[in-house]
Amino acid sequence: MGxxxxxxxxxxxxNVLKRVPVKKPPFEISDLKKAIPQxxxxxDLSRSLYYLFGDIxxxxxxxxxxxxxxxxxxxxxxxxxxPIYWFCQGSSFMGIWSIGHDLGHHSFxxxxxxxxxxxxxxxxxxxxxxxxxxxxxxxxxxxxxxMEYDEVWIPKRKADTFYSEILNNPLxxxxxxxxxxxxxxxxxxxxxxxxxxxxxxxSHFYPQSPLFNDSERKLVWLSNAGMLVAIYAxxxxxxxxxxxxxxxxxxxxxLVMNAHFIFFTFLHHSHPSLAHFDSREWDWLRGAMSTVDRxxxxxxxxxxxxxxxxxxxxxxxxxxxxxxxxxxxxxxxxLGDYYKYDDTPILKAFWRETKNCIYVEPDEGEEKSGVxxxxx
Numbered sequence: 001m002g003x004x005x006x007x008x009x010x011x012x013x014x015n016v017l018k019r020v021p022v023k024k025p026p027f028e029i030s031d032l033k034k035a036i037p038q039x040x041x042x043x044d045l046s047r048s049l050y051y052l053f054g055d056i057x058x059x060x061x062x063x064x065x066x067x068x069x070x071x072x073x074x075x076x077x078x079x080x081x082x083p084i085y086w087f088c089q090g091s092s093f094m095g096i097w098s099i100g101h102d103l104g105h106h107s108f109x110x111x112x113x114x115x116x117x118x119x120x121x122x123x124x125x126x127x128x129x130x131x132x133x134x135x136x137x138x139x140x141x142x143x144x145x146x147m148e149y150d151e152v153w154i155p156k157r158k159a160d161t162f163y164s165e166i167l168n169n170p171l172x173x174x175x176x177x178x179x180x181x182x183x184x185x186x187x188x189x190x191x192x193x194x195x196x197x198x199x200x201x202x203s204h205f206y207p208q209s210p211l212f213n214d215s216e217r218k219l220v221w222l223s224n225a226g227m228l229v230a231i232y233a234x235x236x237x238x239x240x241x242x243x244x245x246x247x248x249x250x251x252x253x254x255l256v257m258n259a260h261f262i263f264f265t266f267l268h269h270s271h272p273s274l275a276h277f278d279s280r281e282w283d284w285l286r287g288a289m290s291t292v293d294r295x296x297x298x299x300x301x302x303x304x305x306x307x308x309x310x311x312x313x314x315x316x317x318x319x320x321x322x323x324x325x326x327x328x329x330x331x332x333x334x335l336g337d338y339y340k341y342d343d344t345p346i347l348k349a350f351w352r353e354t355k356n357c358i359y360v361e362p363d364e365g366e367e368k369s370g371v372x373x374x375x376x
Contacts, residue, residue: 016343017272019273020289021338022277025289029285032334032335036327037326037330043107043318044320048099051304055099058092059092062088065085066085066248086252086256090253091303092253092302093126093254095302097128099321100126103116103122108320120222124226126254127254132204132219137151145286146287147279147372150287153265154194154195155357158361164375173355177354180262181258181259181262182255182258186258188204205223263346264294264303264307267294268294268310270357271340271353272356273340277290280369281371288311289335291340292340292341293307293311293341293342294308294342296308305322309327311335311339312327312328358374359375360373
């Protein structure tokens with residue numbers, strides 16, 4: 001088992017689906033901070049660099065093995081070896097991308113300029129607009145599970161019949177799984193799919209998008225420039241080595257990374273036991289707690305525990321990833337029933353949530369409560 005398995009006691013299916021309380025908790029964020037050992041808040045640049053360069057070394061090792069040895073294999077073995085490489089390298093990409101995400105939260109070092117410089121390079125390398133995502137992701141953390149103002153994974157309402165009726169069947173669930181895993185990552189950045197509705201055109205690549213304020217638009221341009229440099233470099237590589245080689249070495253692992261990202265962010269914010277709130281009920285603390293920790297086995301380590309310590313990350317996003325499991329253990333006794341951990345095997349959980357988390361509505365007779373639960 002990974003860190004999540006070590007961190008949490010086993011749960012039963014009945015407990016997993018038990019609703020998290022929605023009344024205002026008897027504690028404040030200050031109580032949670034006091035319970036966490038002080039060293040957990042400290043950023044250690046040398047340790048952060050150790051994880052970053054360690055991930056890069058693993059990524060380079062996979063590249064060397066694939067580029068030098070898979071082409072030497074007979075075709076039947078090569079057809080098996082390439083998908084194994086794609087999954088392993090895509091998981092490695094996700095680990096490096098997760099560190100880029102931490103850089104956007106300023107949990108890497110004490111120097112904001114250094115975090116932004118490294119994060120810009122890391123995310124651009126994986127065709128992610130660093131500053132644009134940093135700004136929209138900050139808004140997601142500020143408005144988690146708000147029906148009106150959250151920035152991503154906004155649940156549909158029953159009135160949206162395309163989701164509640166047309167796609168509410170096994171074939172529709174399978175279609176949505178395919179779309180989510182293959183297309184949602186680039187479509188989110190390009191067209192704000194799964195994002196909050198705005199007036200006007202919304203895109204992470206459009207500096208005048210309502211996602212950003214006036215002080216942020218220059219760095220959105222810089223994010224675009226980083227993407228263009230990365231795309232040009234990939235074009236030059238393809239021109240030298242061939243598009244097929246580039247796809248096998250970089251493109252397919254990037255698709256796996258994209259699928260990983262959509263897979264675990266969907267599971268972070270989709271669970272039958274977690275509520276969403278409209279403006280009548282929403283407050284920051286209850287919104288931040290309305291996410292779930294899960295156990296991904298060895299991938300917890302590969303993804304730097306973003307999978308098994310996501311609740312803590314939403315509560316205090318500047319804690320470095322190498323302290324989040326310890327900090328989670330420290331706050332669990334205070335959170336009590338407000339803390340949700342689900343040890344359901346992740347593939348089973350993904351299919352369950354795909355089937356059961358179709359849209360949200362208030363409970364019958366509580367239409368004016370401002371509290372919404374997933375339905376199918």
